[in-house]
Amino acid sequence: MNVQSCDDxxxxxxxxxxxxxxxxxxxxxxYVSGVRDKFDILFSLNDDDEEALELCDAQVSRDxxxxxxxxxxxxxVGRIGxxxxxxxxxxxxxxxxxxxxxxxxxxxxxxxxxxxEQAPALYGLIQEQCPSPELCDRVSKRAFLKACxxxxxxR
Numbered sequence: 001m002n003v004q005s006c007d008d009x010x011x012x013x014x015x016x017x018x019x020x021x022x023x024x025x026x027x028x029x030x031y032v033s034g035v036r037d038k039f040d041i042l043f044s045l046n047d048d049d050e051e052a053l054e055l056c057d058a059q060v061s062r063d064x065x066x067x068x069x070x071x072x073x074x075x076x077v078g079r080i081g082x083x084x085x086x087x088x089x090x091x092x093x094x095x096x097x098x099x100x101x102x103x104x105x106x107x108x109x110x111x112x113x114x115x116x117e118q119a120p121a122l123y124g125l126i127q128e129q130c131p132s133p134e135l136c137d138r139v140s141k142r143a144f145l146k147a148c149x150x151x152x153x154x155r
Contacts, residue, residue, distance in 0.1 A: 020068035031104035065110040
C-alpha cells in the first residue's frame with residue numbers, strides 16, 4: 001500500500017504505521033464495545049500500547065496515521081463473519097465495519113479521503129490476509145470500493 005509520502009519516509013527500521021495499526025484496531029474494538037470517550041479509550045490501552053505511542057512521538061505525520069488507519073480497517077474487515085448470512089447481510093456488515101472504523105478513528109489525524117484513493121490496494125491487502133476464504137470470495141472488489149466511496153462521501 002502506497003500512502004502519499006510513505007515511499008520517501010525517512011522513518012526508522014519499522015514504519016510508524018506498523019506500531020500504530022494494532023492500537024487503532026484496539027480503539028476500534030473499544031468503540032464497538034461502547035467505549036467512546038477519548039480519555040476512556042486512552043486509559044483502556046495497555047502498557048504495550050502506551051509504549052508504542054511513546055515510540056511514535058509527536059513527529060508522526062498524518063500520512064503515517066492514515067496508513068495505520070487503513071491497515072486497521074483491512075484487519076477489521078477481514079474479521080467479518082459470513083456464517084449463514086445472505087449477501088445483503090454481508091454487505092451490511094461490510095458497511096458497518098468500515099463506518100464504525102471511520103467513526104472510531106475520527107479523533108486521529110488521518111486522511112479519510114485516502115480510504116477511497118487506496119481502496120483497490122486495501123482490497124488486495126484484505127484478500128492477501130483474509131482469514132476467511134468465504135468472505136474473500138463473497139465480497140467483490142467492486143462492492144468494497146463502492147462501500148468505501150459511500151461511507152467517505154456519506155451517501
